[in-house]
Amino acid sequence: MIALFVATLLPSTIRADEWHYPTPAPNGVINEPERWGGQCETGRRQSPIDLTYQAAVKGDFAPFLFSNYMNPIRNAQLTNTGHSIQIDSTDPSVTLYGGGLPGKFVLDQMHFHWGSEHTIAGVRYGQELHMVHHDSRYNSLTEAGAVKNAVAVIGVLFHVSNQDNTHMDVVLETSQDIRDAAGKSAPLKGKLSPHNPLPKNRTSYFRYEGSLTTPTCAESVIWTVFTESLPVSLDQVELFKTIHDPSGHELVINFRSLQPLNARALVYHTDMDYSGSGAIPKLSLTLIVAAIAALLAK
Numbered sequence: 001m002i003a004l005f006v007a008t009l010l011p012s013t014i015r016a017d018e019w020h021y022p023t024p025a026p027n028g029v030i031n032e033p034e035r036w037g038g039q040c041e042t043g044r045r046q047s048p049i050d051l052t053y054q055a056a057v058k059g060d061f062a063p064f065l066f067s068n069y070m071n072p073i074r075n076a077q078l079t080n081t082g083h084s085i086q087i088d089s090t091d092p093s094v095t096l097y098g099g100g101l102p103g104k105f106v107l108d109q110m111h112f113h114w115g116s117e118h119t120i121a122g123v124r125y126g127q128e129l130h131m132v133h134h135d136s137r138y139n140s141l142t143e144a145g146a147v148k149n150a151v152a153v154i155g156v157l158f159h160v161s162n163q164d165n166t167h168m169d170v171v172l173e174t175s176q177d178i179r180d181a182a183g184k185s186a187p188l189k190g191k192l193s194p195h196n197p198l199p200k201n202r203t204s205y206f207r208y209e210g211s212l213t214t215p216t217c218a219e220s221v222i223w224t225v226f227t228e229s230l231p232v233s234l235d236q237v238e239l240f241k242t243i244h245d246p247s248g249h250e251l252v253i254n255f256r257s258l259q260p261l262n263a264r265a266l267v268y269h270t271d272m273d274y275s276g277s278g279a280i281p282k283l284s285l286t287l288i289v290a291a292i293a294a295l296l297a298k
């Protein structure tokens with residue numbers, strides 16, 4: 001009888017997809033480690049990390065090329081994955097190229113984290129959007145997920161502002177239909193193009209080689225995190241927290257703790273040119289003023 005009881009209990013308690021984020025302490029601080037096991041604990045190139053300018057080396061890559069990102073996602077569905085809310089893309093013509101990536105990458109899905117996973121110089125943002133792509137030399141994200149640098153994730157940070165983010169509205173309106181049930185999907189209540197949540201400045205970003213930030217924490221990801229953040233209102237951030245996890249509790253946070261950089265290179269890319277057009281007129285003005293001053297002094 002006891003053996004039978006244990007046997008029926010076991011399969012549901014050891015399912016690989018049953019992992020969760022630690023619950024914050026009453027003061028909001030997370031003291032508990034994740035304990036997700038496997039590569040999440042033994043890996044040496046894990047994500048997310050703190051992105052600091054002081055630790056970074058200068059990068060110079062070709063510009064990013066976003067193909068068909070302007071097109072609204074076809075038959076867009078929003079899914080409560082139990083750990084986030086996600087919009088899948090099934091159009092293989094939505095691709096990312098350039099930006100130092102080793103090939104052409106196909107967009108698979110976009111999902112949100114509330115608070116941000118990456119921090120910039122120790123500062124956590126209100127939210128982080130992940131746009132997940134696989135190298136077009138592989139058939140799917142699952143296949144690419146096991147291969148080093150065959151997954152490219154674009155991270156977009158959102159800072160809290162008194163402005164609503166209008167692109168977030170369509171996602172949040174739909175999210176109320178799937179809020180209470182992990183695994184549930186609903187058609188998106190409006191149009192959303194992958195281009196909508198991209199910042200204008202796509203030349204200033206951090207780049208490093210890391211991992212998925214959820215189990216299995218596979219070390220297959222080339223990360224790009226743009227430094228220009230977009231606005232989101234506090235009301236909007238609060239709505240994300242009403243999403244329920246698989247055990248029926250509110251998903252108050254869904255970001256993983258910061259991981260060590262270890263021996264990895266952190267690259268900072270920017271188009272900023274110190275001898276560029278901004279600096280020269282100022283210098284010549286200074287020379288003219290100095291010349292006039294010299295003439296007047298005679």
Ligand SMILES: *[C@@H]1O[C@H](CO)[C@@H](O)[C@H](O)[C@H]1NC(C)=O
Pocket residue numbers: 201203204270271272
């Ligand atoms: C992008 O941001 C960087 C860093 O703030 C800045 O130096 C650069 O001029 C910006 N580029 C564009 C095209 O706005």
Ligand SMILES: [Zn+2]
Pocket residue numbers: 111112113130213
């Ligand atoms: Zn993510």
